[in-house]
Amino acid sequence: MSILYAITDSQLLPGNTLFAAVESALQGGCKWIQYRDKSSDSEKRATEAQQLVALCNHYQAALIVNDDVQLARAVNAHGVHLGQEDGSPQAARQLLGDKAIIGVTCHDSLELAQQAVADGANYIAFGRFFPSQTKPNARPAKFTLISDAKAKFPTIPIVVIGGITLANANILLDAGADKIAVCHELFSADDIKQVAKKFIAYK
DSSP: OOOEEEEOOTTTSOTTHHHHHHHHHHHTTOOEEEEOOOOSOHHHHHHHHHHHHHHHHHTTOEEEEESOHHHHHHTTOSEEEEOTTSOOHHHHHHHHOTTOEEEEEOTTOHHHHHHHHHTTOSEEEEEOOSOOSSSTTSOOOOTHHHHHHHHHOTTSOEEEESSOOTTTHHHHHHTTOSEEEESHHHHTSSOHHHHHHHHHTTO
16 A cells, blocks of 8 residues: 555646646555645536546546545545545435545544444544644644554554654554655655655665
């Protein structure tokens, strides 16, 4: 299983730079791409998500839509990532089907993770673990949360997020994380493909 979970950023990757950057990450071996665009331009988001689904299909990878179940369904994405205010995993499952990948943000809370797992989430996401450019105001999570979650939910993949770089990723992986969610360290790189390969080489 590829450990790299790449998250796009609409400000970092404007216009068509998005597709070239994502393809470079896929060429580097990334198998999960999250499309994250908080803008209100629904037509742009639908067009971009549709193209990213096709790109991910070409590389036998998964496109997961951030926060928007309806968009995920409309473009036949492989899954959706839900924040705590984005609806329930059960409702997403009903719309997207049994094969959909459904992840839930659990911040720094085992209780939220417990609820997500009970509601049928395929993975649980914790963070931030380091200072983050994407979510600078997010509450910091303790490294021990990863091992605690691993002991409590041994069969559920644990995704970690927040300021992850090539220099600190091993700390989280050694603690038991299954996937590292990365945005800036990957997509601001001069050679995205090589950075993706370096992240994946950790395991």
